[in-house]
Amino acid sequence: MDGLPMNWLDESEPEDAASEELTQATSVWCPYCGVEVELIIDPTGGPVQEYVQDCEVCCQPWSLRVTLDQDGQSSVEVATLDEG
Helix, strand or coil, X not given: CCCCCCCCHHXXXXXXXXXXXXXXXXXXXXXXXXXXXXXXXXXXXXXXXEEEEECCCCCCEEEEEEEECCCCCEEEXXXXXXXX
């Protein structure tokens, strides 16, 4: 880190704070083991987002569909991959 100002690492803090404001958290339930898991939603990802995510507990893959309305409120559908 020679040549970098001492506050170089601090420059990312405002961006991190701004990105926290852009995310939403919601609870979903694993369709395999039934455990409640907090899901972080990125509203900048578009009005409809579809992706696969593994359960944090049983590691089974979920099919996720996130829909954001005009006010940025989310609706989440969780299914097993074979239901997809």
